Amino acid sequence: MIHKILSGLDKLYGFRTASAHCDVPCGIYDPSTSQIAALTVIRMLDLINELAEKETLTIADQARLSRLVSQKEEHAEKVKAEVRIIWGDYFKQAQFDQVSGVNELVHSIMLQGSKCRQTIDQDNGPELLKLVNQFAEAFWQTKGVETVTATCPYPPAQLVVYPKLG
Amino acid sequence: MISVFKIQGESMSPRLSGGDFVVASRFYITLSEGDIVVVQHPVYGRIIKRVKHIGESGRFLLTGENEQSLSSEQMGWLARSTIKAKVLFSGRKNTLLAT
Numbered sequence: 001m002i003h004k005i006l007s008g009l010d011k012l013y014g015f016r017t018a019s020a021h022c023d024v025p026c027g028i029y030d031p032s033t034s035q036i037a038a039l040t041v042i043r044m045l046d047l048i049n050e051l052a053e054k055e056t057l058t059i060a061d062q063a064r065l066s067r068l069v070s071q072k073e074e075h076a077e078k079v080k081a082e083v084r085i086i087w088g089d090y091f092k093q094a095q096f097d098q099v100s101g102v103n104e105l106v107h108s109i110m111l112q113g114s115k116c117r118q119t120i121d122q123d124n125g126p127e128l129l130k131l132v133n134q135f136a137e138a139f140w141q142t143k144g145v146e147t148v149t150a151t152c153p154y155p156p157a158q159l160v161v162y163p164k165l166g
Numbered sequence: 167m168i169s170v171f172k173i174q175g176e177s178m179s180p181r182l183s184g185g186d187f188v189v190a191s192r193f194y195i196t197l198s199e200g201d202i203v204v205v206q207h208p209v210y211g212r213i214i215k216r217v218k219h220i221g222e223s224g225r226f227l228l229t230g231e232n233e234q235s236l237s238s239e240q241m242g243w244l245a246r247s248t249i250k251a252k253v254l255f256s257g258r259k260n261t262l263l264a265t
């Protein structure tokens with residue numbers, strides 16, 4: 001009630017603003033970081049499974065495996081964090097009204113990201129990317145930016161949703 | 167004198183969100199830790215924050231309501247003269263909350 005009154009008066013007279021400052025400039029959101037992290041997860045899973053084909057692992061192979069697993073987990077977590085930031089900080093009621101099912105989609109990404117951390121099943125990576133691409137599509141839709149789906153020009157050469165800019 | 171301010175930014179969330187309004191008074195009798203104030207900061211301009219600590223000299227530290235906020239250290243110790251108004255109550259989108 002009081003917000004409505006003040007909002008109406010604001011339109012007429014324009015109240016001064018008081019900034020609830022953040023420590024970083026707000027408004028910079030881009031799902032590409034989560035897409036790159038998801039691609040990294042797929043690549044790490046591929047490389048881990050290449051190692052799995054070897055009959056025996058040398059010490060160097062074991063060191064490499066350890067590094068690949070660590071990177072896989074780190075980037076799966078990064079996917080979750082980056083998506084959470086956009087969902088939590090950027091999406092407001094206006095954006096939720098523009099695209100439906102975002103909450104369920106984000107929850108699916110959280111679950112799939114965890115799956116990627118927990119296992120080395122190669123099917124989990126592309127599924128994560130698929131969900132993150134859907135999230136990117138939803139994000140760009142709220143910005144009124146068209147998207148295009150193209151194969152990324154580097155391994156793991158997967159379909160990625162890009163904004164159609166310029 | 168009573169003033170109305172519109173909030174920009176989310177560092178006071180969940181207490182205040184961007185788009186909310188606050189009604190504040192330029193004149194106030196007491197200033198206590200926990201009060202919400204509109205301050206003319208020498209670096210960050212007109213900001214709204216919570217008083218975190220008042221020192222013996224009367225200078226005070228501010229804080230936000232979440233980790234997105236500028237830290238108390240970044241905002242530094244401030245003189246009373248920087249306080250432009252003390253918030254009396256807020257008009258939020260869905261509710262009216264006394265601050």
